[in-house]
Amino acid sequence: MKIGVLGTGMVGQALSGKMVELGHDVMVGTRDVTGTLARTEPHPYGFPAFSVWLKQNPGVKVATLADAAQHGEIVINATNGVSSIEALRQAGETNLNGKILIDVANPLDFSQGAPPTLSISNTDSLGEQIQRAFPQVKVVKALNTVTASLMVNPRQLADGDHHMFVSGNDTDAKAQVINILTTWFGWKHIIDLGGITTARGTEMYLPIWLRLWGALGTGMFNVKIME
Amino acid sequence: MKIGVLGTGMVGQALSGKMVELGHDVMVGTRDVTGTLARTEPHPYGFPAFSVWLKQNPGVKVATLADAAQHGEIVINATNGVSSIEALRQAGETNLNGKILIDVANPLDFSQGAPPTLSISNTDSLGEQIQRAFPQVKVVKALNTVTASLMVNPRQLADGDHHMFVSGNDTDAKAQVINILTTWFGWKHIIDLGGITTARGTEMYLPIWLRLWGALGTGMFNVKIME
Numbered sequence: 001m002k003i004g005v006l007g008t009g010m011v012g013q014a015l016s017g018k019m020v021e022l023g024h025d026v027m028v029g030t031r032d033v034t035g036t037l038a039r040t041e042p043h044p045y046g047f048p049a050f051s052v053w054l055k056q057n058p059g060v061k062v063a064t065l066a067d068a069a070q071h072g073e074i075v076i077n078a079t080n081g082v083s084s085i086e087a088l089r090q091a092g093e094t095n096l097n098g099k100i101l102i103d104v105a106n107p108l109d110f111s112q113g114a115p116p117t118l119s120i121s122n123t124d125s126l127g128e129q130i131q132r133a134f135p136q137v138k139v140v141k142a143l144n145t146v147t148a149s150l151m152v153n154p155r156q157l158a159d160g161d162h163h164m165f166v167s168g169n170d171t172d173a174k175a176q177v178i179n180i181l182t183t184w185f186g187w188k189h190i191i192d193l194g195g196i197t198t199a200r201g202t203e204m205y206l207p208i209w210l211r212l213w214g215a216l217g218t219g220m221f222n223v224k225i226m227e
Numbered sequence: 228m229k230i231g232v233l234g235t236g237m238v239g240q241a242l243s244g245k246m247v248e249l250g251h252d253v254m255v256g257t258r259d260v261t262g263t264l265a266r267t268e269p270h271p272y273g274f275p276a277f278s279v280w281l282k283q284n285p286g287v288k289v290a291t292l293a294d295a296a297q298h299g300e301i302v303i304n305a306t307n308g309v310s311s312i313e314a315l316r317q318a319g320e321t322n323l324n325g326k327i328l329i330d331v332a333n334p335l336d337f338s339q340g341a342p343p344t345l346s347i348s349n350t351d352s353l354g355e356q357i358q359r360a361f362p363q364v365k366v367v368k369a370l371n372t373v374t375a376s377l378m379v380n381p382r383q384l385a386d387g388d389h390h391m392f393v394s395g396n397d398t399d400a401k402a403q404v405i406n407i408l409t410t411w412f413g414w415k416h417i418i419d420l421g422g423i424t425t426a427r428g429t430e431m432y433l434p435i436w437l438r439l440w441g442a443l444g445t446g447m448f449n450v451k452i453m454e
Binding site: 117118121122123157158161162165191192193194198200201202204205207208209210211212214215216218220221222223224225226227 | 344345348349350384385388389392418419420421425427428429431432434435436437438439441442443445447448449450451452453454
């Protein structure tokens, strides 16, 4: 399948690498192709520069945001959440219309230091903002509640015995995303929270996720819903 | 032990009833004692009026917020989160100073309908506001992430195999609260998230809790942290 991945950070790398490994035709989009390919220093969080990572993942194509969006039958938003709307505008509404957009981003605002606050929350969410800005795109919020490597390999933790959540207005689109999470990545437990407004729930979960990361000393955890 | 419980709703009832059952000397405080004892119609959420509940729990004492706060060696804030600061001012700073205040409240704002938003969030939390307003009180945020009956009887769900979180600046106070949660109520797994600012995490967890309640059709669930 042709997939467009917007964003070259830790999440874009994890998703692209996994999907190429599975045999998909993945094009990663970035605002500044030349600049992205020129940078070689690791990110402060410890993951490699995209150009370094790319050498180990040569099957991944690199292009502009617009080209990656056009390429994808499904598009994934793995850009920085505080500037996702702007990045999606660069990707181009006509390149996105009618497609499923899996929104993995969180609007984490580090401008006042760590831990970050959310640039959108409580009465709105990034998922909703994207859906309003691109009404003909089928936005499905998913994967934003776990660390990047867990997104694509949930069974490395407790043999996958923990939960993922999806939010979105289009039932068929959600069913397709659930199928991708299950059959491509190996998710066992997925809860459909409802329409895209329920993305407020999963985005506002980030503050406790970040404090748990601090308390546990690792991002390699997730919640299992016990009922 | 002498306990003051501020608030007569579902949470105040569950906590008071359990602690009286355990043999503690519990005084419940309410803004309007006469009015609270006069109302007999059930709450719209289905739990009984306090006066009706009280007949089945005759060991519970009822008084003003100030008397209940003065009575307690430990005080529990189970008031409506959007007006907790005001209720605590009525309870009186001198009646609270030096004591542990277990803050169970969530600042859920139903003024725009359901699901509620938070009246405080993101860059602040109710726990922090209370700690700032009452600097000599040892505020420990706890129990606000589960439905009332689970707070005091966690083993009714998955034999207690799920997590509770605590936040607070005073290490000894947190240790005492953890001891209460464990030995009185039966909590097996408690994670200390850190200082009171981490209450942002557990309060902002409410939006996903509310959506899960909708998706699962029951409030009788909780998260287990898998790591």
